[in-house]
Amino acid sequence: MSPFFSIILPTYNRAHILPKAIESLLKQQFEDWELIVVDDGSLDNTKEVVEAFDEPRIQYVYQENAERSAARNNGIGLAKGQYIGFLDSDDQFHEKHLEGLYRAINEHEGKEFIYVIKGLAINEALKTEAKIHLKEGKSDIETVLLNSITPGQFVVPAPIMKECLFDKDIRISEDTEVLVRLIQKAKLKIIDQYTLHYYQHEDNSVNTDKYNAFWDRKNTLEYIFKQLSSNSLSKSFQRMILSNCYFGIYRYHKAQGNKFQAKWNIFLAIFKYPRLRLKEKVHLLFKG
16 A cells, blocks of 8 residues: 655765654654655765564665765655655654644645645754744745745655656755746645754755855856746845845855855945845945
C-alpha cells in the first residue's frame, strides 16, 4: 500500500548532521510516510549513516554529484506517496509536522492544494529562535515572490509534483521557481503551523555574509518574470522584489569590505523601487 507522504531528503557530505534530520521523521506522530534519502555523490560515510537506521520506510539512493535540484527530482521519480514533501539534511521536522499537514489535507478533502507551513528559524550559535512569518500578497504568485519559501515548508499532490520538477540549471531560489510553476496547477493553502525547524548556520546557501546569494536570486527572479504572462505581475511589484535583492547584494559586499560595490547596490535598490525603506537606504548610501 502506498504511503500518504513521500519525503525527499537530498544530502551531500553531511553525515555528521544527517541523523538528526532522519530522527525527526522517526519521531513523527503521523507514521504513514516514506523517506527517500538521495545521496548526491557524498565522499563521507553518508550511506552507512542512513543504513544504520535499519528502517523499512527509509530508502537510500546514490547518484553522482549533480546538485540538490537533480537529487530532489531523482527522489520525486521514486516517490510512491499521495503527497510529496521535502526536508533538507540540516533541518528537522517538529513531531507534529506531518500530523498537522494530514489534518489540513483531510479538512479540504476532494480539493487539490499546495500546502505551505510557516516554520521556525533556529540559530544554535546565538541560541535564538524566530517564527518564519509569511507575507500574503494579492495573489498566490505575489505570495510566493514576497517570501523565500523553502522546500521543507510545502507538500504537493504527487501527480502535480511529478509534472513540475525542479529546474536543474537554477542554483539559488530553485524552490521559488518551481512554486511559481506549481501554482499554475493548484492554489496555495497556508497552514498556521511552525513545524519546520530551519537551522541557520554559516554554511547556509543564503548566508549573505559568506555567499552572494541574492545576486543569484535576482537572476532567478528575472528569469521567472520573463516566463510569466504580461498581466501576471505589475512592473511596480517586480521592481519592488528586485529592490530587495539589491539590498541583499549590498549586505554581501558590505560583509566582504567591498565599499564601492556595496554603495552601488544600495543605489540600485533605491533606483528600482525608491518607496521601499528609502530613509534606511539613503542613510546607507551616504554614510562613511
